Amino acid sequence: MEQLFFVIFAGIALIGAVNLLLRRNPLYAALSLLTTMAALTGLYIMLKAYFIAVIQVIIYAGAIVVLFLFVIMLFNIRAVERQTDRRGYLKWLALPFAIILIGQFLYIVRLFEENPTPVGTEIGFTEAVGRKLFTAYLLPFELTSVLILAAIIGAVVLAQKE
Amino acid sequence: MDIALEAALKIAVILFIVLTFLAYLVLFERKILGWIQLRVGPNRVGPWGLLQPLADLLKFIAKEDVTPDTPNRVLFALAPALALVPPLMALAVIPFGSTIELFGRKIALQITDINVGLLYVFALGSLEVYGIILAGWSSNSKYSLLGGLRSAAQMISYELALTLSVAGVLIQAGTLSLSEIVHVQSGYYFGIIPRWHVFWYQPLGFIIFFIAAVAETNRVPFDLPEAESELVAGYHTEYSSIKFAMFFVGEYAAMFVVSALATTLFLGGWTGPGAERVPLLGVLYFSLKTGFFLFVYIWLRGTLPRFRYDQLMQFGWKVLVPMAFANIFISSALALWR
Known part of the structure; x- marks a missing residue:
C-alpha cells in the first residue's frame, strides 16, 4: 500500500518537474511546479513529517508560486515568451553541470542506502x-x-x- | 480497515450535513437581507420559502453551461473545483463536539485530529487563491482578469493579518491541534466567565482575526473582487450553470470554515455548561456559536458599503498587520510574565 502511494506521488512529482522544463509558456511552467510541490507534500506526509508537509504547502504553493503567477499575469505573457534566450554557449555548459548533478545524486543515494531516513520518529x-x-x-x-x-x-x- | 470505514462514514455524514446547511444558509441570508431592507424575502417555493434551495439547485443544473473562447479549457473547468475543494477539505480537522458512544465504540466528533490542525487549515486557505487566479486568467476577459488579480492581491494581504492574529492563541495554548485548543479553553474564571480566548488575553487577536477573515472570504465590506459597478462580477463573470454554483458554494463553505475556526480558536469550540456529559449539547453549542458568526456576516452585508481598493490595502497593511504584530508582542510578554 505504502509503496503504491510512493510510486504515485513520486511519479506525479517527476512528471511535474519534467513538464516544468519542457513548457514554453511560463504560466504552465509555474503550474507544473505547483504540481511537483503538491506531490512532494504527499511524500512528506508518508514520512509522517506533518509539520514540514504543511509548511511546504503554505510557503511554496501559498506564497512562492502565487507570486510567480502574479508576475506572469501582470506582464504580457506573449512578450515574455518571445524573449526566451537561446545563447549558444549555454549548450556547452549543460554537459559538465549534468555530470556534476548526476554525481551528487548518486552520492546522496549511496548515503541514504547506508543510513535510511527514519520513519515514524518525531523528526518532522x-x-x-x-x-x-x-x-x-x-x-x-x-x-x-x-x-x-x-x-x-x-x-x-x-x-x-x- | 475499521478506522478507514469509520473515517469514511464521518466524512460522508459531515459533508452531507454541512452542504445541506450551506444551502439553507443561502436562504437565511436572503431572508435576513429582506428583513433588513423591509422586504419579505423568498416565500413562494414551499412553506416560508423552505424549498427555495432545492429550486436554486435545479436552476443551476438546468442552465446552459457556456464556455467562452478560453486559452485553456481544462484550467477553465478546473478553477471552480479549486475554489470549492479546499474549504471542504478543511472540515476534516474541525472539532464539532467531544466523543459520543455509538454501537459500543467511542467516536470523536472530528474527522481526524492531526497535530498541525491549525496550520493545515491555513495551508488549504492559501490554496484558495488558485481557483480565483486561474478563473480570472482562463476566462479570457478583462473584467475577469482584473477581478482575479485584485482578489488574489487582497487574499494574500489579509492572509498575513489572519495568520499573525492567531499566533497569540498559539502562544497561549501551546499547541497546533484544534481539539487541544478547545480543551485548553474549558473551565471558568471566577466561576462564571468561560476561559475562552476572546475574554482573556486575546480580544485584540479575535477582532483582527474576524476582520481579516471577512476580507479573506471576499465578503462585504471587502467584496472588491466582485464589485459589480466596476468589474461586472469579477473573476466569475464568464462562469455559468454548475461551474458558477461551485464558486458560490465554495464561498459559503469558506465562510463556514472561517466561522467554525473562529469558534474553535476564540469562543471555546464545543465547550459549554454540561457539554462534557451530554456530547450532543456540545454540538449544539458549536452550531450556535458558528451560526452567530455567520449571522454577523449576513448582518455586515446588509448594512455596510464597500471599501475603495486603496482603502482596503491601506487598512490591511497599515492597520491590521501592525496590530497583529503588537498582539504577538503582548501575548509573548504575558506568557513570560505568568
Whole structure:
C-alpha cells in the first residue's frame, strides 16, 4: 500500500518537474511546479513529517508560486515568451553541470542506502523542528532572517526609485 | 480497515450535513437581507420559502453551461473545483463536539485530529487563491482578469493579518491541534466567565482575526473582487450553470470554515455548561456559536458599503498587520510574565 502511494506521488512529482522544463509558456511552467510541490507534500506526509508537509504547502504553493503567477499575469505573457534566450554557449555548459548533478545524486543515494531516513520518529513534528531551529541551527536561522530583511529593504528601495 | 470505514462514514455524514446547511444558509441570508431592507424575502417555493434551495439547485443544473473562447479549457473547468475543494477539505480537522458512544465504540466528533490542525487549515486557505487566479486568467476577459488579480492581491494581504492574529492563541495554548485548543479553553474564571480566548488575553487577536477573515472570504465590506459597478462580477463573470454554483458554494463553505475556526480558536469550540456529559449539547453549542458568526456576516452585508481598493490595502497593511504584530508582542510578554 505504502509503496503504491510512493510510486504515485513520486511519479506525479517527476512528471511535474519534467513538464516544468519542457513548457514554453511560463504560466504552465509555474503550474507544473505547483504540481511537483503538491506531490512532494504527499511524500512528506508518508514520512509522517506533518509539520514540514504543511509548511511546504503554505510557503511554496501559498506564497512562492502565487507570486510567480502574479508576475506572469501582470506582464504580457506573449512578450515574455518571445524573449526566451537561446545563447549558444549555454549548450556547452549543460554537459559538465549534468555530470556534476548526476554525481551528487548518486552520492546522496549511496548515503541514504547506508543510513535510511527514519520513519515514524518525531523528526518532522512541530516541537522537534522548533527545538532544532532554536538550538542547533540558531545561527543559520538568524542569519537567514537578516538576509530576508536585507532583501525586503532592497525591494523597498527599488520600488521607491520609480 | 475499521478506522478507514469509520473515517469514511464521518466524512460522508459531515459533508452531507454541512452542504445541506450551506444551502439553507443561502436562504437565511436572503431572508435576513429582506428583513433588513423591509422586504419579505423568498416565500413562494414551499412553506416560508423552505424549498427555495432545492429550486436554486435545479436552476443551476438546468442552465446552459457556456464556455467562452478560453486559452485553456481544462484550467477553465478546473478553477471552480479549486475554489470549492479546499474549504471542504478543511472540515476534516474541525472539532464539532467531544466523543459520543455509538454501537459500543467511542467516536470523536472530528474527522481526524492531526497535530498541525491549525496550520493545515491555513495551508488549504492559501490554496484558495488558485481557483480565483486561474478563473480570472482562463476566462479570457478583462473584467475577469482584473477581478482575479485584485482578489488574489487582497487574499494574500489579509492572509498575513489572519495568520499573525492567531499566533497569540498559539502562544497561549501551546499547541497546533484544534481539539487541544478547545480543551485548553474549558473551565471558568471566577466561576462564571468561560476561559475562552476572546475574554482573556486575546480580544485584540479575535477582532483582527474576524476582520481579516471577512476580507479573506471576499465578503462585504471587502467584496472588491466582485464589485459589480466596476468589474461586472469579477473573476466569475464568464462562469455559468454548475461551474458558477461551485464558486458560490465554495464561498459559503469558506465562510463556514472561517466561522467554525473562529469558534474553535476564540469562543471555546464545543465547550459549554454540561457539554462534557451530554456530547450532543456540545454540538449544539458549536452550531450556535458558528451560526452567530455567520449571522454577523449576513448582518455586515446588509448594512455596510464597500471599501475603495486603496482603502482596503491601506487598512490591511497599515492597520491590521501592525496590530497583529503588537498582539504577538503582548501575548509573548504575558506568557513570560505568568
